[in-house]
């Protein structure tokens with residue numbers, strides 16, 4: 001399988017002709033390998049809420065042929081097929097006959113790359129199987145749940161030579177990319193401290209009526225639907241930051257984690273956990289069976305990471321209490337800082353008045369990332385304010401060349417490792433936990449990824 005994939009890439013390199021195009025725009029680096037004649041054959045495993053979003057972005061492109069989809073929920077398959085037909089595209093092969101039918105999809109020759117958007121406990125095993133089958137693998141966040149799974153991703157990537165990209169869309173958020181641009185242009189000076197996290201009131205996602213994803217109700221597990229069918233179990237049984245990568249991913253890109261820098265250690269603390277119980281009582285009544293449950297996850301979990309280059313990163317997980325959404329970014333260096341809450345920037349000697357914030361808008365506009373300048377308009381409707389377009393674009397462009405993606409197996413492992421390490425630290429009263437070095441020492445010589453390209 002791996003050889004088939006390699007040969008395919010080799011052959012197309014030799015035979016390459018034409019330009020990779022989408023209806024209105026030519027994409028990426030235009031290697032000439034793909035376009036109307038030669039398309040990247042993509043399959044989707046999991047077409048729930050997230051997978052459908054990816055499906056829409058894949059269907060946008062004419063350098064991609066969707067050859068297979070897999071989901072164990074027939075309703076999701078029907079919905080996906082309907083969208084594919086409406087786009088006038090050929091019906092893909094369909095898989096969904098039980099939990100492991102995705103393995104039959106992975107046997108298909110007509111699949112070069114797969115996008116995995118399933119519940120967390122399926123991520124690593126599906127990604128491993130996909131890499132072993134030689135398929136360029138895109139994996140939703142978080143990539144792994146345990147330290148063993150983090151290592152599995154790295155080991156299987158190294159053993160097979162097949163690439164894995166963690167599909168962290170927040171790395172492509174417009175403000176995040178503008179700040180990344182500022183970081184790379186040294187506007188903040190030497191980097192010192194970061195804050196980030198996932199601060200999102202998910203009570204109505206973790207608990208619903210079992211009929212619609214955002215329906216009122218206080219059910220979960222077998223009686224829930226969409227994320228309440230699987231995500232809530234993690235809140236019930238794990239006191240950990242179970243969703244660290246939306247915050248840690250963008251910060252890792254800014255400070256070159258696994259490429260000249262690395263996460264060294266972490267301490268975590270958890271507040272009490274009352275938010276989900278409180279929501280159940282208020283919406284389902286004190287006599288509802290779920291009101292008797294004790295959720296293990298603290299409502300606000302705070303982890304502090306130390307890096308090899310001496311920065312600290314505070315990562316917060318805050319999903320069970322009422323609050324407006326914020327990823328809480330702060331990027332701070334020897335010259336000044338950006339804070340997303342308050343939308344403000346201070347750069348000593350550069351912002352308007354000493355000791356006073358500038359509104360961030362002008363700065364973010366001035367440093368708008370070349371990718372956003374180029375594709376911003378096209379991306380707008382792609383989901384999550386446009387960043388979903390860019391993460392899929394990066395995946396497809398990397399898969400077309402079969403080269404290492406911007407966010408690879410080592411990143412997937414290091415970022416996801418925050419989950420098991422935070423769990424251990426919380427269990428041990430905030431005791432520091434060391435990160436494994438997933439690069440096996442190579443972080444000292446790996447070159448920083450060039451995030452400033454205007455191609456992907």
Ligand SMILES: NC(=O)c1ccc[n+]([C@@H]2O[C@H](COP(=O)([O-])OP(=O)(O)OC[C@H]3O[C@@H](n4cnc5c(N)ncnc54)[C@H](O)[C@@H]3O)[C@@H](O)[C@H]2O)c1
Nearest residue numbers: 046047048049050051071072073099117118140141226227
């Ligand atoms: N990056 C983002 O912004 C973002 C947003 C939402 C969700 N996500 C991530 O995407 C993933 C999916 O989340 P979602 O909201 O789509 O959840 P979902 O429950 O709506 O969808 C998951 C789908 O996977 C299917 N599935 C489960 N087991 C399967 C199996 N063995 N084989 C094939 N299909 C299987 C389910 O039937 C379901 O349709 C999660 O990892 C989540 O964290 C990321």
